[in-house]
Amino acid sequence: MQKHLSSRIVRRSVVSARSAVTAAAVLLTVVTPVAVAAAPAFAQPAAASAATTAGMGVKVDLMGGFALGQRAHFSAEITNGTGADLQGVRKGLVTVAYGKHVNAALEPMTADPSKIIVEHLKDGVWQRLPLTTGANGAVQAAFPLPEGLAKGATARERFVVTIQRSVPAEANMGEVGVSGHADGTGMDTVGFGLGNRQAAEHPEVAISGLGGRPELVTGGKPVTFTGTVTNNTGKDIASAQDFFFVGAANKGGDLDPQYVTLERRDASGAWKPVRIGEQGRALTGNLDGGPLKNGQSRTYELRLGLTKFTPAAITGGGFTLASGDGAANFDFSVKYVAPDVTDPEVNRKLAVTSSLKGTTHLKAGGAAKEFTATITNRGNITQKVEALIELGDGTSKREVSADEFRVEQYVTAAADGWKSVKLTDSTWTNDKLRVLASPVRVDLAPGESVTYKLRVAATTAVKGKAFDVAVTGAAERSVAAVVLPFAVDGAPGAGATGATGSTGGGTTASPSPATSATPAGGSGTTGTGAGTGTANTPAPTGEMAKTGSDTTTPVLLGATGVLVAGGAAALLIARRRAL
Structure with missing residues (x-):
C-alpha cells in the first residue's frame, strides 16, 4: 500500500485478522440477522463531509474495519433538504469500486460483479442487491429510500459490502459511494485500503444468480442459483467439505426436512435431490468434499424450494453455503399458498x-x-x-x-x-x-x-x-x-x-x-x-x-412444558417440536 493515502484513509494499524466465522456463527446469521461487533481497524476513514446536491444531503461512513473476503458494514445518512416530503417510491444508488491508490486517489479497475456482494438492510432483514456495471468500472445497485421521508428529516441506511479475495492482486484500494438520487447525483464516497494479502486459510465461497431477495412460494416453483467454492489459499487443501444450512427467520418456527427441497444439477443436466438433515433449529446437509488444489473451484447449480406442507407461520429464512470457515448466504421471503382442498396427499385430521x-x-x-x-x-x-x-x-x-x-x-x-x-x-x-x-x-x-x-x-x-x-x-x-x-x-x-x-x-x-x-x-x-x-x-x-x-396472545410451551411467553387468555399452544 502507498505510504500516503487520501485524507479520508488512515493507514492500517494491524495485520489482517483471521476470520472467526464458524459453522455455528453461520447458522446464527441464517436464522436471525444480528448486529456484528466492529472488527479491529484495518483501515479507518476520517470523518466524512456530507455531499449535498439538489436538496438531498448524503454522508457515508465505514463502520469498523475492512478486510477482503469479509462483510464490511457501511452507513449512509441521507437528509431530505428539498423543502417537501418525499412522495411515492424513490430510489437511491450505491456503488462499489476497487483499483490502485495513485496520487492520493483511486485509479479504478473494471470491477467484476461476481467478486462483490452488496446487501441493504430493509425492514430488519439484509437483502442482496442486484449489481450492474456503472461508470468508471464501478458496480452499482439501486436501493429504496424510506417512503414519505419528511422535509428536513434524516434517514440512516445500512449496507454490507463484501469484496472477495480473488480480485486482482494489483488492487490495493476500494471505494463505496451512496447517493440519494437514482442517477447518482450528489454522491458521497468513502475510501479504504484492501489490506495485506496474507494467504487465506479457508476456501472462498460465493453465491450468484439471484436478483435481490428471492421469494419462495409454498408448493411452488423453486429458486435457482449457483454456488462456487474456490481455493485461493495459495496451497492445496487436502480435504475440504462443502455443506449448507437452511434456517427459518426469527419467530417463524422450526423448519422440518419435509418442508424444504434442495436439488443440484448433475453432469447430464438432470436435477437430483440433495439429502437434508436436522441440526438444532436449522436444516443442513453435505455437498461434495475431498481435496481441492490451489486455484481449483467446485461449482454447484442448485435450486431451493418449499413444499406445500410448509406452515403458514414461516414467513422467511436464509440459505448458507459453506466450506471450512468460508461461507456465503442469502435471505428469502416466503409466500404461503394453501394446498388445494382436493389434494389427496393433504391430511386435515x-x-x-x-x-x-x-x-x-x-x-x-x-x-x-x-x-x-x-x-x-x-x-x-x-x-x-x-x-x-x-x-x-x-x-x-x-x-x-x-x-x-x-x-x-x-x-x-x-x-x-x-x-x-x-x-x-x-x-x-x-x-x-x-x-x-x-x-x-x-x-x-x-x-x-x-x-x-x-x-x-x-x-x-x-x-x-x-x-x-x-x-x-x-x-x-x-x-x-x-x-x-x-x-x-x-x-x-x-x-x-x-x-x-x-x-x-x-x-x-x-x-x-x-x-x-x-x-x-x-x-x-x-x-x-x-x-x-x-x-x-x-x-x-x-x-x-x-x-x-x-384478543389474546398465545402462550407458547417448549418441549419441557416451561412457559416462555404469556398472553391475555388461557391459550396453550403445544409445539410439535422444541422452540
Whole structure:
C-alpha cells in the first residue's frame, strides 16, 4: 500500500485478522440477522463531509474495519433538504469500486460483479442487491429510500459490502459511494485500503444468480442459483467439505426436512435431490468434499424450494453455503399458498380431547368443576381452526338460559387467573348457549394444539338435572368434537339423574367427513366419531368471526412444558417440536 493515502484513509494499524466465522456463527446469521461487533481497524476513514446536491444531503461512513473476503458494514445518512416530503417510491444508488491508490486517489479497475456482494438492510432483514456495471468500472445497485421521508428529516441506511479475495492482486484500494438520487447525483464516497494479502486459510465461497431477495412460494416453483467454492489459499487443501444450512427467520418456527427441497444439477443436466438433515433449529446437509488444489473451484447449480406442507407461520429464512470457515448466504421471503382442498396427499385430521372422564356431578349452587378441552391438528398442513363451545340440556330439547350456569376461563391477566365467560344464545344449535371462550379462531401448524382451561357451575336457578358441554374444532373440510356430560344434584324438575353420552376421552374427525345439513348462511361437514357421544356438529363458517371474543396472545410451551411467553387468555399452544 502507498505510504500516503487520501485524507479520508488512515493507514492500517494491524495485520489482517483471521476470520472467526464458524459453522455455528453461520447458522446464527441464517436464522436471525444480528448486529456484528466492529472488527479491529484495518483501515479507518476520517470523518466524512456530507455531499449535498439538489436538496438531498448524503454522508457515508465505514463502520469498523475492512478486510477482503469479509462483510464490511457501511452507513449512509441521507437528509431530505428539498423543502417537501418525499412522495411515492424513490430510489437511491450505491456503488462499489476497487483499483490502485495513485496520487492520493483511486485509479479504478473494471470491477467484476461476481467478486462483490452488496446487501441493504430493509425492514430488519439484509437483502442482496442486484449489481450492474456503472461508470468508471464501478458496480452499482439501486436501493429504496424510506417512503414519505419528511422535509428536513434524516434517514440512516445500512449496507454490507463484501469484496472477495480473488480480485486482482494489483488492487490495493476500494471505494463505496451512496447517493440519494437514482442517477447518482450528489454522491458521497468513502475510501479504504484492501489490506495485506496474507494467504487465506479457508476456501472462498460465493453465491450468484439471484436478483435481490428471492421469494419462495409454498408448493411452488423453486429458486435457482449457483454456488462456487474456490481455493485461493495459495496451497492445496487436502480435504475440504462443502455443506449448507437452511434456517427459518426469527419467530417463524422450526423448519422440518419435509418442508424444504434442495436439488443440484448433475453432469447430464438432470436435477437430483440433495439429502437434508436436522441440526438444532436449522436444516443442513453435505455437498461434495475431498481435496481441492490451489486455484481449483467446485461449482454447484442448485435450486431451493418449499413444499406445500410448509406452515403458514414461516414467513422467511436464509440459505448458507459453506466450506471450512468460508461461507456465503442469502435471505428469502416466503409466500404461503394453501394446498388445494382436493389434494389427496393433504391430511386435515383434527382431534378434540378433555381432562374429564365419564359423567361429572355438580351441586346446584355449589362449587364449580374445572376441566380442560384441547383441539389438536393431527394433519400435515397448517389449518385455521375455529372453536365452538356450547352448553345445553342433557336430557331434553329444553331451552336453557344463561342464569342457570356460571362459566369461567383461566386468564393469566385476571387478578386470580379466572375470568367470567359470556353465555349467549347459540346461532348454530337450537336451545343451546354459546360459551364465548377465547380465542374463537387460531392457526395451528401440524402437531400444534390449543387448550381451553374452563370451570363450570350450576346456579340455584338451574331447571334441569343434566346438561352437557360440547367442544368442537372445525377447519376447512375437517371437524372433530367431544361432548362432556354433567349431572346436577338437587336440581328441580324432571329428568334422569345422569346424562348419557361421551366418556370424555375425546373424538377425532374422519379424514373424509360426510356432508351434513348446516345452519342458514353457511355450509360445513361433520366428522365421524371414534366413540359414543360424538357430536355431528356442522363446521363453522365465517360467521364465527363475527362473534365477540377477547384478543389474546398465545402462550407458547417448549418441549419441557416451561412457559416462555404469556398472553391475555388461557391459550396453550403445544409445539410439535422444541422452540
